[in-house]
Amino acid sequence: MSDSFDVIVIGGGPAGYPAAIRAGQNKLTVACIDEWKNLDGAAAFGGTCLNAGCIPSKALLESTELYHRAHEEFAAHGIKAPDVTMDVAQMQKRKAGIVKTMTQGILALFKAAGVTPLQGHGKLLSGHRVEYTAHDGTRRELTAKNIILASGSAPIELRSAAFKSPQIVDSWGALEFPSVPKRLGVIGAGVIGLELGSVWRRLGSEVTVLEALPDFLAIADQQLAKEALRHFKKLGLDIRLGAKVTAANVAGDAVDVTYTDAKGEQKITVDRLVVAIGRRPYTKDLLGPGTGVELDERGFIKVDHECRTGAEGVWAVGDCVRGPMLAHKGKEEGVMVADLIAGHYGEVNYKTVPSVMYTAPEIAWVGLTEEQVKAQGKAYKAGVFPFMASGRARAMEQAQGFAKIIAAKDDDEILGVHIIGPMAGELIAEAVLAMEYSASSEDLQRTIHAHPTLSEALHEAALAVDKRAIDSINRY
Ligand code: FAD
Ligand code: NAD
Numbered sequence: 001m002s003d004s005f006d007v008i009v010i011g012g013g014p015a016g017y018p019a020a021i022r023a024g025q026n027k028l029t030v031a032c033i034d035e036w037k038n039l040d041g042a043a044a045f046g047g048t049c050l051n052a053g054c055i056p057s058k059a060l061l062e063s064t065e066l067y068h069r070a071h072e073e074f075a076a077h078g079i080k081a082p083d084v085t086m087d088v089a090q091m092q093k094r095k096a097g098i099v100k101t102m103t104q105g106i107l108a109l110f111k112a113a114g115v116t117p118l119q120g121h122g123k124l125l126s127g128h129r130v131e132y133t134a135h136d137g138t139r140r141e142l143t144a145k146n147i148i149l150a151s152g153s154a155p156i157e158l159r160s161a162a163f164k165s166p167q168i169v170d171s172w173g174a175l176e177f178p179s180v181p182k183r184l185g186v187i188g189a190g191v192i193g194l195e196l197g198s199v200w201r202r203l204g205s206e207v208t209v210l211e212a213l214p215d216f217l218a219i220a221d222q223q224l225a226k227e228a229l230r231h232f233k234k235l236g237l238d239i240r241l242g243a244k245v246t247a248a249n250v251a252g253d254a255v256d257v258t259y260t261d262a263k264g265e266q267k268i269t270v271d272r273l274v275v276a277i278g279r280r281p282y283t284k285d286l287l288g289p290g291t292g293v294e295l296d297e298r299g300f301i302k303v304d305h306e307c308r309t310g311a312e313g314v315w316a317v318g319d320c321v322r323g324p325m326l327a328h329k330g331k332e333e334g335v336m337v338a339d340l341i342a343g344h345y346g347e348v349n350y351k352t353v354p355s356v357m358y359t360a361p362e363i364a365w366v367g368l369t370e371e372q373v374k375a376q377g378k379a380y381k382a383g384v385f386p387f388m389a390s391g392r393a394r395a396m397e398q399a400q401g402f403a404k405i406i407a408a409k410d411d412d413e414i415l416g417v418h419i420i421g422p423m424a425g426e427l428i429a430e431a432v433l434a435m436e437y438s439a440s441s442e443d444l445q446r447t448i449h450a451h452p453t454l455s456e457a458l459h460e461a462a463l464a465v466d467k468r469a470i471d472s473i474n475r476y
Contacts, residue, residue, distance in 0.1 A: 013047020
């Protein structure tokens with residue numbers, strides 16, 4: 001095998017592996033180095049997302065939502081299934097099978113695109129060189145005209161609740177519980193806390209979520225956040241805001257957690273504690289001396305809007321650089337860089353990166369929140385359509401939540417779309433496309449949506465922007 005490539009990608013997660021595939025499609029010679037090992041010790045491409053993030057969490061969310069719906073909704077349909085039970089081992093086996101199929105699929109995609117897979121550690125050296133150490137310890141020096149760093153992120157640790165015992169775990173640990181913890185504590189009411197808190201709550205855990213901030217889902221549109229909080233409470237998540245954890249002590253097989261809130265010091269005892277307070281860029285042993293690649297004060301690799309680092313021919317993409325830590329954001333950056341390297345056009349529109357929480361109801365948004373539009377002093381109009389007025393949502397027994405569209409008052413351009421309701425994560429794609437093409441709310445109003453579909457909620461929300469909704473009262 002040659003030691004010289006047009007492109008070397010370090011990191012084979014959802015930012016790195018698409019970069020490698022696109023480089024191969026662009027007829028460049030390319031290698032992708034990845035060091036991930038699963039809990040059974042097997043090496044696997046796919047990074048956090050496929051092995052311990054997006055994919056396994058969605059598998060568990062799907063299984064537990066079906067179980068929950070069997071208990072909560074089947075009766076309304078007239079389905080009698082009083083003995084529905086959950087086999088947690090089978091649920092976990094299904095999840096592991098999906099992860100294995102998806103991660104092995106990357107090797108097939110690499111083969112088709114002519115990408116050389118290298119499993120082990122990659123370290124950037126100066127002068128377009130990379131030190132590659134295979135998992136068996138053998139070391140080689142490789143060279144490439146262009147090197148893409150895609151080393152991802154790792155969970156942030158909390159000093160007062162360190163990951164030092166099987167009782168206090170990160171998100172990966174919370175995906176692997178072999179049985180349902182009776183009492184589950186979650187630190188952080190962010191995406192992971194709410195998704196994984198929902199998973200175990202649906203199976204019967206008593207879940208307490210401790211969030212440091214006084215506001216719930218502070219990054220979301222607050223009308224949406226308020227509606228979401230109502231649904232999480234109905235599910236039975238005990239969400240405590242303004243709660244600052246000061247100590248977590250393992251006592252036997254349980255954890256005593258101490259926190260302070262507005263009322264003073266509080267204590268809870270849980271059987272498992274998940275710490276999900278965000279992730280940090282991961283660059284351990286990635287950069288050799290004299291590479292010219294710089295980190296910012298939070299540890300992210302410094303890049304420009306096209307993901308160029310300060311070093312000639314060195315790029316960085318995904319969770320290890322600024323911007324939202326989302327798989328689809330990293331993928332677009334990886335593809336952009338591989339196209340720019342090949343001399344093609346490449347761009348990422350950071351204004352239209354969608355956010356999705358795969359809870360029930362699902363939550364999704366793109367663009368500005370109403371609070372952000374107000375803060376910018378921009379004149380706007382907004383329309384809301386509740387799913388309870390959607391025939392399809394009612395037929396699905398899921399008539400909860402709403403779709404909301406915010407548009408500029410002057411030229412009607414769509415500024416933000418916020419959805420909480422059934423399949424919100426799928427529905428948001430229409431809003432992303434509309435915003436990508438700088439659509440106005442009138443463009444959506446004049447677009448035919450099939451009846452009866454959930455997508456009509458976006459159509460009606462667009463009509464409601466001009467107080468012309470047909471199937472609901474124009475209240476906003
Ligand atoms: P990673 O996926 O972290 O991949 C980096 C890879 O590089 C890893 O395999 C790592 O081992 C390897 N590596 C690092 N350093 C080196 C080195 N020096 N040499 C060789 N290899 C190296 N995002 C979504 O968009 N949707 C979701 O539904 C979603 N769900 C999530 C659920 C959970 C529980 C978690 C934890 C995250 C979730 N995310 C989700 C976030 C998503 O996983 C990340 O945004 C995404 O994985 C980032 O991709 P990446 O390629 O930048 O990094
Ligand atoms: P997050 O940033 O979404 O949420 C962390 C939460 O913890 C915040 O609400 C924060 O205020 C709170 N917090 C921080 N320090 C705290 C403390 N000391 N005590 C109590 N609360 C504290 O982070 P996350 O949930 O860990 O997720 C990490 C990343 O993974 C996110 O950037 C997210 O984008 C990504 N992710 C995405 C998805 C998805 O797209 N569906 C799912 C899971 C994870």
